Amino acid sequence: MQYLVSVIDDKTNSATPGELDATDAFNEGLVAEGHWIFAGGLSAPATATVIDSRGGEAVLTDGPFLESKEYLGGFWILEAPDLDVALKLAAAGSKACNRRVEVRPFL
Amino acid sequence: MVASLTKRFGDLDIAEESAAEAFAIAIERWPADGVPPNPGAWLTTTANRKAIDRIRREYKRDDKQKEAQMLYDDDPPEPLGAIDDERLRLIFTCCHPALAMETRMALTLRMVGGLTVPEIAHAFLVQETTMGQRITRAKAKIKAARIPYRVPSAEDLPARVTGVLAVLFLVFNEGYLATGPDTDPVRHDLTAEAIRLTRLIRILLPHDGEVAGLLALMLLTEARHTARVSASGELVPLAEQDRGAWDPALIAEGHRLVRERLASGVAPGRYQILAAINAVHTSAPDVRDTDWSQVVALYDQLVRVDPSPIVAMNRAIAVAELDGPEVALAAIDRLDGPLAGYHAYHATRADLLRRLGRSRQSRAAYDRAIELAGNTAETAYLTRRRDQLA
Numbered sequence: 001m002q003y004l005v006s007v008i009d010d011k012t013n014s015a016t017p018g019e020l021d022a023t024d025a026f027n028e029g030l031v032a033e034g035h036w037i038f039a040g041g042l043s044a045p046a047t048a049t050v051i052d053s054r055g056g057e058a059v060l061t062d063g064p065f066l067e068s069k070e071y072l073g074g075f076w077i078l079e080a081p082d083l084d085v086a087l088k089l090a091a092a093g094s095k096a097c098n099r100r101v102e103v104r105p106f107l
Numbered sequence: 108m109v110a111s112l113t114k115r116f117g118d119l120d121i122a123e124e125s126a127a128e129a130f131a132i133a134i135e136r137w138p139a140d141g142v143p144p145n146p147g148a149w150l151t152t153t154a155n156r157k158a159i160d161r162i163r164r165e166y167k168r169d170d171k172q173k174e175a176q177m178l179y180d181d182d183p184p185e186p187l188g189a190i191d192d193e194r195l196r197l198i199f200t201c202c203h204p205a206l207a208m209e210t211r212m213a214l215t216l217r218m219v220g221g222l223t224v225p226e227i228a229h230a231f232l233v234q235e236t237t238m239g240q241r242i243t244r245a246k247a248k249i250k251a252a253r254i255p256y257r258v259p260s261a262e263d264l265p266a267r268v269t270g271v272l273a274v275l276f277l278v279f280n281e282g283y284l285a286t287g288p289d290t291d292p293v294r295h296d297l298t299a300e301a302i303r304l305t306r307l308i309r310i311l312l313p314h315d316g317e318v319a320g321l322l323a324l325m326l327l328t329e330a331r332h333t334a335r336v337s338a339s340g341e342l343v344p345l346a347e348q349d350r351g352a353w354d355p356a357l358i359a360e361g362h363r364l365v366r367e368r369l370a371s372g373v374a375p376g377r378y379q380i381l382a383a384i385n386a387v388h389t390s391a392p393d394v395r396d397t398d399w400s401q402v403v404a405l406y407d408q409l410v411r412v413d414p415s416p417i418v419a420m421n422r423a424i425a426v427a428e429l430d431g432p433e434v435a436l437a438a439i440d441r442l443d444g445p446l447a448g449y450h451a452y453h454a455t456r457a458d459l460l461r462r463l464g465r466s467r468q469s470r471a472a473y474d475r476a477i478e479l480a481g482n483t484a485e486t487a488y489l490t491r492r493r494d495q496l497a
Contacts, residue, residue, distance in 0.1 A: 001253050081253075081255075082253045082254070082255040083203075083254045084254075084259070084263075086252075103252075104252075105252040105253065
Protein backbone atom coordinates (compact mmCIF):
# COMPACT_ATOMS: atom_id res chain seq x y z
CA MET A 1 0.00 0.00 0.00
CA GLN A 2 1.43 3.38 -1.01
CA TYR A 3 0.76 6.76 0.55
CA LEU A 4 1.49 10.27 -0.66
CA VAL A 5 2.77 12.44 2.16
CA SER A 6 2.53 16.07 1.03
CA VAL A 7 4.53 18.78 2.73
CA ILE A 8 2.45 21.91 3.19
CA ASP A 9 4.39 25.17 3.02
CA ASP A 10 3.95 28.86 2.29
CA LYS A 11 7.54 29.55 1.27
CA THR A 12 9.75 27.77 -1.23
CA ASN A 13 13.20 26.34 -0.56
CA SER A 14 13.02 27.72 2.98
CA ALA A 15 14.32 24.71 4.94
CA THR A 16 17.06 25.51 7.47
CA PRO A 17 20.27 23.43 7.51
CA GLY A 18 18.98 21.73 10.68
CA GLU A 19 15.69 20.81 8.96
CA LEU A 20 17.55 19.48 5.93
CA ASP A 21 19.81 17.33 8.11
CA ALA A 22 16.86 15.96 10.06
CA THR A 23 15.03 15.21 6.80
CA ASP A 24 18.06 13.41 5.37
CA ALA A 25 18.31 11.29 8.51
CA PHE A 26 14.57 10.53 8.30
CA ASN A 27 14.94 9.54 4.63
CA GLU A 28 17.80 7.17 5.45
CA GLY A 29 15.56 5.51 8.00
CA LEU A 30 12.81 5.13 5.37
CA VAL A 31 15.21 3.40 3.00
CA ALA A 32 16.59 1.15 5.75
CA GLU A 33 13.10 0.08 6.85
CA GLY A 34 11.83 -0.47 3.30
CA HIS A 35 9.29 2.38 3.35
CA TRP A 36 11.03 4.57 0.77
CA ILE A 37 9.56 4.84 -2.74
CA PHE A 38 10.40 8.41 -3.72
CA ALA A 39 10.65 11.92 -2.30
CA GLY A 40 11.52 15.40 -3.45
CA GLY A 41 11.14 19.11 -2.89
CA LEU A 42 9.35 21.29 -5.45
CA SER A 43 10.16 24.68 -6.92
CA ALA A 44 7.81 27.61 -6.33
CA PRO A 45 4.23 27.36 -7.68
CA ALA A 46 5.00 30.37 -9.89
CA THR A 47 7.38 28.14 -11.90
CA ALA A 48 4.51 25.82 -12.89
CA THR A 49 2.88 25.59 -16.31
CA VAL A 50 -0.62 24.21 -16.81
CA ILE A 51 -1.19 22.28 -20.05
CA ASP A 52 -4.66 21.45 -21.40
CA SER A 53 -4.81 19.18 -24.45
CA ARG A 54 -8.46 18.25 -24.08
CA GLY A 55 -9.35 20.37 -27.10
CA GLY A 56 -6.72 18.69 -29.31
CA GLU A 57 -4.16 21.48 -29.27
CA ALA A 58 -2.07 21.89 -26.11
CA VAL A 59 -2.99 25.17 -24.44
CA LEU A 60 -0.33 26.40 -22.04
CA THR A 61 -1.05 28.63 -19.06
CA ASP A 62 1.65 30.23 -16.97
CA GLY A 63 1.39 29.52 -13.22
CA PRO A 64 -0.20 26.87 -11.02
CA PHE A 65 -3.74 25.51 -11.59
CA LEU A 66 -4.69 26.68 -8.13
CA GLU A 67 -3.48 29.87 -6.47
CA SER A 68 -3.30 29.49 -2.71
CA LYS A 69 -1.39 30.88 0.22
CA GLU A 70 -0.19 27.41 1.16
CA TYR A 71 0.83 24.82 -1.39
CA LEU A 72 2.66 21.57 -1.98
CA GLY A 73 6.29 22.25 -1.08
CA GLY A 74 7.50 18.68 -1.46
CA PHE A 75 6.37 15.12 -0.94
CA TRP A 76 7.19 11.57 -0.04
CA ILE A 77 5.73 8.46 -1.57
CA LEU A 78 5.88 5.80 1.12
CA GLU A 79 5.21 2.10 1.29
CA ALA A 80 3.34 1.09 4.45
CA PRO A 81 1.12 -1.89 5.33
CA ASP A 82 -1.70 0.30 6.72
CA LEU A 83 -2.67 3.83 7.75
CA ASP A 84 -1.37 3.47 11.30
CA VAL A 85 2.14 2.84 10.01
CA ALA A 86 1.79 5.62 7.40
CA LEU A 87 0.63 8.07 10.08
CA LYS A 88 3.56 7.21 12.32
CA LEU A 89 6.01 7.75 9.47
CA ALA A 90 4.29 11.00 8.50
CA ALA A 91 4.44 12.21 12.11
CA ALA A 92 8.18 11.59 12.16
CA GLY A 93 8.52 13.24 8.74
CA SER A 94 6.61 16.31 9.91
CA LYS A 95 8.93 16.59 12.88
CA ALA A 96 12.04 16.16 10.70
CA CYS A 97 11.15 18.77 8.06
CA ASN A 98 9.34 20.95 10.62
CA ARG A 99 6.28 21.41 8.38
CA ARG A 100 2.66 20.22 8.38
CA VAL A 101 2.11 17.19 6.18
CA GLU A 102 -0.94 15.50 4.66
CA VAL A 103 -1.26 11.73 4.24
CA ARG A 104 -3.28 10.45 1.32
CA PRO A 105 -3.58 6.86 0.11
CA PHE A 106 -3.02 5.90 -3.51
CA LEU A 107 -5.92 4.14 -5.21
CA MET B 108 -21.53 -10.88 13.64
CA VAL B 109 -20.74 -7.73 11.61
CA ALA B 110 -17.45 -7.52 13.52
CA SER B 111 -16.54 -11.11 12.67
CA LEU B 112 -17.49 -10.65 9.02
CA THR B 113 -15.48 -7.43 8.84
CA LYS B 114 -12.44 -9.25 10.13
CA ARG B 115 -12.88 -12.04 7.63
CA PHE B 116 -13.56 -9.89 4.58
CA GLY B 117 -11.94 -6.59 5.51
CA ASP B 118 -14.92 -4.61 4.27
CA LEU B 119 -17.58 -2.99 6.44
CA ASP B 120 -20.14 -2.72 3.63
CA ILE B 121 -19.92 -6.36 2.65
CA ALA B 122 -20.07 -7.37 6.32
CA GLU B 123 -23.16 -5.28 7.03
CA GLU B 124 -25.03 -6.28 3.89
CA SER B 125 -24.29 -9.99 4.27
CA ALA B 126 -25.38 -9.96 7.90
CA ALA B 127 -28.63 -8.23 6.91
CA GLU B 128 -29.18 -10.79 4.15
CA ALA B 129 -28.65 -13.69 6.55
CA PHE B 130 -31.22 -12.25 8.94
CA ALA B 131 -33.68 -11.74 6.10
CA ILE B 132 -33.31 -15.39 5.03
CA ALA B 133 -33.77 -16.51 8.64
CA ILE B 134 -37.00 -14.53 8.94
CA GLU B 135 -38.23 -16.12 5.73
CA ARG B 136 -37.23 -19.72 6.46
CA TRP B 137 -37.31 -20.30 10.19
CA PRO B 138 -41.10 -19.98 10.61
CA ALA B 139 -41.57 -22.70 7.93
CA ASP B 140 -38.48 -24.90 8.45
CA GLY B 141 -38.11 -24.44 12.21
CA VAL B 142 -35.29 -22.69 14.08
CA PRO B 143 -31.94 -24.49 13.54
CA PRO B 144 -30.27 -26.10 16.61
CA ASN B 145 -27.56 -23.39 16.75
CA PRO B 146 -29.16 -20.22 15.35
CA GLY B 147 -26.04 -18.06 15.87
CA ALA B 148 -23.80 -20.44 13.92
CA TRP B 149 -26.46 -20.80 11.22
CA LEU B 150 -26.60 -17.02 10.77
CA THR B 151 -22.81 -16.71 10.69
CA THR B 152 -22.42 -19.47 8.11
CA THR B 153 -25.20 -18.03 5.96
CA ALA B 154 -23.73 -14.53 6.18
CA ASN B 155 -20.27 -15.86 5.28
CA ARG B 156 -21.67 -17.54 2.18
CA LYS B 157 -23.54 -14.38 1.22
CA ALA B 158 -20.37 -12.32 1.68
CA ILE B 159 -18.46 -14.64 -0.62
CA ASP B 160 -21.27 -14.44 -3.18
CA ARG B 161 -21.00 -10.70 -2.99
CA ILE B 162 -17.25 -10.70 -3.45
CA ARG B 163 -17.66 -13.07 -6.40
CA ARG B 164 -20.25 -10.78 -7.94
CA GLU B 165 -18.07 -7.74 -7.39
CA TYR B 166 -14.89 -9.29 -8.68
CA LYS B 167 -15.42 -11.72 -11.49
CA ARG B 168 -11.69 -12.30 -11.79
CA ASP B 169 -10.44 -15.77 -10.86
CA ASP B 170 -7.82 -14.67 -8.34
CA LYS B 171 -10.36 -12.78 -6.29
CA GLN B 172 -12.64 -15.79 -6.29
CA LYS B 173 -9.80 -17.95 -5.06
CA GLU B 174 -8.95 -15.40 -2.44
CA ALA B 175 -12.50 -15.40 -1.12
CA GLN B 176 -12.67 -19.19 -1.19
CA MET B 177 -9.38 -19.42 0.70
CA LEU B 178 -10.55 -16.94 3.30
CA TYR B 179 -13.63 -19.03 3.87
CA ASP B 180 -12.16 -22.54 3.84
CA ASP B 181 -9.02 -21.86 5.82
CA ASP B 182 -10.74 -20.03 8.64
CA PRO B 183 -11.96 -22.52 11.24
CA PRO B 184 -15.08 -21.55 13.22
CA GLU B 185 -14.04 -19.24 16.01
CA PRO B 186 -14.61 -19.89 19.70
CA LEU B 187 -17.22 -17.68 21.34
CA GLY B 188 -14.64 -15.50 23.12
CA ALA B 189 -13.26 -14.35 19.80
CA ILE B 190 -16.48 -12.44 19.07
CA ASP B 191 -15.68 -9.96 21.83
CA ASP B 192 -12.15 -9.52 20.52
CA GLU B 193 -13.53 -8.75 17.12
CA ARG B 194 -16.00 -6.26 18.54
CA LEU B 195 -13.10 -4.56 20.29
CA ARG B 196 -11.22 -4.36 17.00
CA LEU B 197 -14.32 -2.83 15.44
CA ILE B 198 -14.52 -0.18 18.18
CA PHE B 199 -10.90 0.80 17.65
CA THR B 200 -11.47 1.07 13.90
CA CYS B 201 -14.60 3.22 14.34
CA CYS B 202 -12.82 5.46 16.86
CA HIS B 203 -9.68 5.87 14.77
CA PRO B 204 -8.02 9.28 15.30
CA ALA B 205 -7.82 9.84 11.52
CA LEU B 206 -11.64 10.21 11.53
CA ALA B 207 -13.42 13.38 12.66
CA MET B 208 -14.84 13.17 16.18
CA GLU B 209 -18.47 13.43 15.03
CA THR B 210 -17.78 10.69 12.47
CA ARG B 211 -16.29 8.46 15.16
CA MET B 212 -19.40 8.90 17.31
CA ALA B 213 -21.75 8.14 14.41
CA LEU B 214 -19.74 5.18 13.14
CA THR B 215 -19.46 3.64 16.61
CA LEU B 216 -23.21 3.89 17.15
CA ARG B 217 -23.88 2.42 13.70
CA MET B 218 -21.31 -0.37 13.54
CA VAL B 219 -20.86 -1.33 17.19
CA GLY B 220 -24.12 -0.12 18.73
CA GLY B 221 -26.24 -1.28 15.82
CA LEU B 222 -28.35 1.91 15.74
CA THR B 223 -29.98 2.72 12.41
CA VAL B 224 -28.94 5.72 10.33
CA PRO B 225 -32.27 7.53 11.05
CA GLU B 226 -31.76 6.95 14.80
CA ILE B 227 -28.25 8.38 14.68
CA ALA B 228 -29.38 11.28 12.49
CA HIS B 229 -32.06 12.07 15.06
CA ALA B 230 -29.58 11.85 17.92
CA PHE B 231 -27.27 14.39 16.29
CA LEU B 232 -30.07 16.51 14.86
CA VAL B 233 -28.99 16.20 11.26
CA GLN B 234 -30.82 15.07 8.12
CA GLU B 235 -30.85 11.32 7.48
CA THR B 236 -29.18 11.83 4.10
CA THR B 237 -26.43 13.90 5.73
CA MET B 238 -25.80 11.22 8.34
CA GLY B 239 -25.95 8.48 5.72
CA GLN B 240 -23.33 10.29 3.64
CA ARG B 241 -21.14 10.89 6.69
CA ILE B 242 -21.13 7.17 7.50
CA THR B 243 -20.62 6.15 3.88
CA ARG B 244 -17.68 8.54 3.53
CA ALA B 245 -16.14 7.23 6.73
CA LYS B 246 -16.42 3.63 5.56
CA ALA B 247 -14.89 4.61 2.21
CA LYS B 248 -11.99 6.27 3.99
CA ILE B 249 -11.41 3.24 6.24
CA LYS B 250 -11.22 1.07 3.14
CA ALA B 251 -9.24 3.39 0.82
CA ALA B 252 -6.71 4.61 3.41
CA ARG B 253 -6.52 1.12 4.95
CA ILE B 254 -7.33 2.05 8.51
CA PRO B 255 -6.33 -1.21 10.18
CA TYR B 256 -8.92 -3.47 11.74
CA ARG B 257 -7.08 -4.45 14.90
CA VAL B 258 -6.47 -3.60 18.51
CA PRO B 259 -3.54 -1.13 18.61
CA SER B 260 -0.13 -2.27 19.79
CA ALA B 261 0.68 -2.03 23.50
CA GLU B 262 2.63 1.21 23.06
CA ASP B 263 -0.28 2.92 21.26
CA LEU B 264 -3.05 1.35 23.32
CA PRO B 265 -3.34 3.88 26.19
CA ALA B 266 -3.75 6.84 23.80
CA ARG B 267 -6.21 4.93 21.62
CA VAL B 268 -8.30 3.75 24.58
CA THR B 269 -8.44 7.38 25.72
CA GLY B 270 -9.81 8.23 22.27
CA VAL B 271 -12.48 5.51 22.48
CA LEU B 272 -13.53 6.65 25.96
CA ALA B 273 -13.79 10.25 24.74
CA VAL B 274 -16.20 9.11 22.02
CA LEU B 275 -18.33 7.15 24.49
CA PHE B 276 -18.36 10.02 26.99
CA LEU B 277 -19.52 12.44 24.28
CA VAL B 278 -22.31 10.03 23.26
CA PHE B 279 -23.35 9.77 26.91
CA ASN B 280 -23.29 13.53 27.46
CA GLU B 281 -25.29 14.16 24.31
CA GLY B 282 -27.90 11.82 25.77
CA TYR B 283 -27.76 13.27 29.25
CA LEU B 284 -28.07 16.91 28.24
CA ALA B 285 -29.58 16.64 24.80
CA THR B 286 -29.51 19.78 22.70
CA GLY B 287 -32.20 21.10 20.38
CA PRO B 288 -35.51 22.90 20.80
CA ASP B 289 -37.73 19.86 20.12
CA THR B 290 -35.57 17.21 21.77
CA ASP B 291 -36.35 15.31 24.94
CA PRO B 292 -34.15 16.75 27.70
CA VAL B 293 -32.68 13.31 28.41
CA ARG B 294 -32.09 10.95 25.48
CA HIS B 295 -32.18 7.67 27.33
CA ASP B 296 -31.37 5.68 24.18
CA LEU B 297 -28.00 7.42 23.90
CA THR B 298 -27.05 7.21 27.58
CA ALA B 299 -28.02 3.52 27.67
CA GLU B 300 -26.01 2.75 24.53
CA ALA B 301 -22.96 4.61 25.87
CA ILE B 302 -23.18 2.61 29.11
CA ARG B 303 -23.61 -0.67 27.23
CA LEU B 304 -20.53 -0.01 25.09
CA THR B 305 -18.46 1.12 28.07
CA ARG B 306 -19.45 -2.08 29.87
CA LEU B 307 -18.23 -4.00 26.85
CA ILE B 308 -14.87 -2.18 26.90
CA ARG B 309 -14.68 -2.92 30.61
CA ILE B 310 -15.13 -6.65 29.96
CA LEU B 311 -12.42 -6.49 27.33
CA LEU B 312 -9.99 -4.28 29.28
CA PRO B 313 -10.80 -5.12 32.92
CA HIS B 314 -7.57 -3.67 34.31
CA ASP B 315 -7.85 -0.23 32.75
CA GLY B 316 -8.60 2.25 35.54
CA GLU B 317 -10.05 4.92 33.29
CA VAL B 318 -12.46 2.45 31.68
CA ALA B 319 -13.74 1.53 35.15
CA GLY B 320 -13.79 5.24 36.05
CA LEU B 321 -15.85 6.22 33.01
CA LEU B 322 -18.31 3.38 33.61
CA ALA B 323 -18.69 4.43 37.26
CA LEU B 324 -19.14 8.06 36.22
CA MET B 325 -21.85 7.14 33.71
CA LEU B 326 -23.67 4.87 36.17
CA LEU B 327 -23.64 7.45 38.98
CA THR B 328 -24.89 10.10 36.57
CA GLU B 329 -27.52 7.86 34.98
CA ALA B 330 -28.72 6.87 38.47
CA ARG B 331 -30.05 10.41 38.96
CA HIS B 332 -31.77 10.82 35.62
CA THR B 333 -35.38 10.39 36.79
CA ALA B 334 -34.86 13.01 39.51
CA ARG B 335 -33.19 15.37 37.10
CA VAL B 336 -36.22 16.59 35.19
CA SER B 337 -39.38 17.69 37.02
CA ALA B 338 -42.92 16.70 36.07
CA SER B 339 -43.28 20.10 34.39
CA GLY B 340 -40.19 19.44 32.26
CA GLU B 341 -37.74 21.61 34.16
CA LEU B 342 -34.16 20.68 34.92
CA VAL B 343 -33.74 20.03 38.66
CA PRO B 344 -30.27 20.91 39.99
CA LEU B 345 -28.44 18.38 42.15
CA ALA B 346 -29.15 20.25 45.39
CA GLU B 347 -32.92 20.20 44.78
CA GLN B 348 -33.32 16.65 43.47
CA ASP B 349 -35.55 14.08 45.17
CA ARG B 350 -32.80 11.72 46.24
CA GLY B 351 -35.33 8.99 46.93
CA ALA B 352 -35.86 8.78 43.17
CA TRP B 353 -32.22 7.95 42.50
CA ASP B 354 -31.55 4.40 41.29
CA PRO B 355 -29.94 2.54 44.20
CA ALA B 356 -28.71 -0.39 42.07
CA LEU B 357 -26.80 1.88 39.67
CA ILE B 358 -25.39 3.85 42.60
CA ALA B 359 -24.26 0.66 44.35
CA GLU B 360 -22.53 -0.54 41.19
CA GLY B 361 -20.89 2.86 40.64
CA HIS B 362 -19.67 3.00 44.24
CA ARG B 363 -18.29 -0.53 43.94
CA LEU B 364 -16.24 0.50 40.90
CA VAL B 365 -14.95 3.64 42.63
CA ARG B 366 -13.92 1.58 45.68
CA GLU B 367 -12.20 -0.91 43.42
CA ARG B 368 -10.14 1.87 41.83
CA LEU B 369 -9.28 3.41 45.21
CA ALA B 370 -8.09 -0.01 46.42
CA SER B 371 -5.85 -0.38 43.35
CA GLY B 372 -3.56 2.35 44.68
CA VAL B 373 -2.87 3.51 41.10
CA ALA B 374 -3.03 7.29 40.57
CA PRO B 375 -6.47 8.03 39.11
CA GLY B 376 -7.11 9.72 35.77
CA ARG B 377 -9.81 12.21 34.87
CA TYR B 378 -12.77 9.83 34.69
CA GLN B 379 -11.90 8.12 37.96
CA ILE B 380 -11.71 11.46 39.77
CA LEU B 381 -15.01 12.59 38.25
CA ALA B 382 -16.54 9.27 39.31
CA ALA B 383 -15.21 9.77 42.85
CA ILE B 384 -16.79 13.25 42.96
CA ASN B 385 -20.10 11.74 41.89
CA ALA B 386 -19.67 9.02 44.50
CA VAL B 387 -19.39 11.69 47.21
CA HIS B 388 -22.61 13.34 45.98
CA THR B 389 -24.50 10.06 45.73
CA SER B 390 -23.34 9.03 49.21
CA ALA B 391 -25.20 11.96 50.81
CA PRO B 392 -28.83 11.09 51.65
CA ASP B 393 -29.53 14.85 51.84
CA VAL B 394 -27.66 17.69 50.09
CA ARG B 395 -26.79 19.06 53.55
CA ASP B 396 -24.89 15.83 54.27
CA THR B 397 -22.55 16.42 51.30
CA ASP B 398 -18.87 16.27 52.24
CA TRP B 399 -17.90 19.45 50.37
CA SER B 400 -14.31 19.46 51.60
CA GLN B 401 -13.90 16.03 50.01
CA VAL B 402 -15.48 17.32 46.77
CA VAL B 403 -13.13 20.33 46.68
CA ALA B 404 -10.12 18.09 47.43
CA LEU B 405 -11.09 15.86 44.50
CA TYR B 406 -11.45 18.90 42.23
CA ASP B 407 -7.98 20.02 43.32
CA GLN B 408 -6.74 16.63 42.18
CA LEU B 409 -8.69 16.96 38.92
CA VAL B 410 -7.22 20.42 38.22
CA ARG B 411 -3.78 18.82 38.31
CA VAL B 412 -4.78 16.20 35.72
CA ASP B 413 -6.98 18.48 33.60
CA PRO B 414 -6.28 22.21 34.10
CA SER B 415 -9.13 23.29 31.82
CA PRO B 416 -11.37 26.30 32.59
CA ILE B 417 -14.45 24.04 32.84
CA VAL B 418 -12.83 22.03 35.63
CA ALA B 419 -11.86 25.29 37.36
CA MET B 420 -15.50 26.41 37.08
CA ASN B 421 -16.86 23.21 38.60
CA ARG B 422 -14.32 23.47 41.39
CA ALA B 423 -15.57 26.99 42.12
CA ILE B 424 -19.14 25.66 42.41
CA ALA B 425 -17.97 23.29 45.17
CA VAL B 426 -15.93 26.09 46.78
CA ALA B 427 -19.13 28.14 47.05
CA GLU B 428 -20.54 25.49 49.40
CA LEU B 429 -17.39 25.37 51.49
CA ASP B 430 -16.14 28.98 51.57
CA GLY B 431 -19.23 30.90 50.44
CA PRO B 432 -20.43 32.40 47.15
CA GLU B 433 -18.16 35.46 47.32
CA VAL B 434 -14.94 33.41 47.16
CA ALA B 435 -16.45 31.27 44.39
CA LEU B 436 -17.54 34.30 42.35
CA ALA B 437 -14.02 35.74 42.42
CA ALA B 438 -12.73 32.44 40.98
CA ILE B 439 -15.53 32.31 38.40
CA ASP B 440 -14.95 35.89 37.22
CA ARG B 441 -11.38 35.00 36.34
CA LEU B 442 -12.72 32.50 33.75
CA ASP B 443 -14.68 35.06 31.75
CA GLY B 444 -12.32 34.90 28.76
CA PRO B 445 -12.37 31.21 27.86
CA LEU B 446 -15.93 30.44 29.03
CA ALA B 447 -17.78 33.55 27.79
CA GLY B 448 -19.69 31.46 25.23
CA TYR B 449 -20.60 28.59 27.60
CA HIS B 450 -24.13 28.66 29.00
CA ALA B 451 -23.20 26.86 32.24
CA TYR B 452 -20.64 29.54 33.03
CA HIS B 453 -23.31 32.25 32.96
CA ALA B 454 -25.79 30.05 34.84
CA THR B 455 -23.20 29.46 37.58
CA ARG B 456 -22.42 33.15 37.78
CA ALA B 457 -26.10 34.03 37.87
CA ASP B 458 -26.69 31.67 40.78
CA LEU B 459 -23.74 33.02 42.80
CA LEU B 460 -24.81 36.64 42.16
CA ARG B 461 -28.37 35.71 43.22
CA ARG B 462 -27.08 34.22 46.48
CA LEU B 463 -25.10 37.42 47.10
CA GLY B 464 -28.25 39.51 46.62
CA ARG B 465 -26.92 41.18 43.46
CA SER B 466 -30.19 40.76 41.58
CA ARG B 467 -29.60 43.11 38.66
CA GLN B 468 -26.29 41.47 37.69
CA SER B 469 -27.79 38.06 38.34
CA ARG B 470 -30.64 38.77 35.93
CA ALA B 471 -28.21 39.81 33.20
CA ALA B 472 -26.22 36.61 33.71
CA TYR B 473 -29.43 34.49 33.55
CA ASP B 474 -30.37 36.28 30.32
CA ARG B 475 -27.05 35.34 28.78
CA ALA B 476 -27.29 31.73 30.04
CA ILE B 477 -30.82 31.33 28.60
CA GLU B 478 -29.62 32.74 25.31
CA LEU B 479 -26.84 30.15 25.09
CA ALA B 480 -28.57 27.07 26.60
CA GLY B 481 -29.62 24.40 24.10
CA ASN B 482 -31.49 22.02 26.40
CA THR B 483 -35.24 22.57 26.77
CA ALA B 484 -35.43 21.58 30.48
CA GLU B 485 -32.46 23.72 31.35
CA THR B 486 -33.93 26.75 29.60
CA ALA B 487 -37.16 26.27 31.56
CA TYR B 488 -35.28 26.08 34.86
CA LEU B 489 -33.11 29.13 34.15
CA THR B 490 -36.12 31.15 33.05
CA ARG B 491 -38.00 30.40 36.28
CA ARG B 492 -34.95 31.26 38.37
CA ARG B 493 -34.53 34.54 36.55
CA ASP B 494 -38.19 35.44 36.93
CA GLN B 495 -38.04 34.75 40.68
CA LEU B 496 -35.50 37.55 41.12
CA ALA B 497 -36.83 40.65 42.79
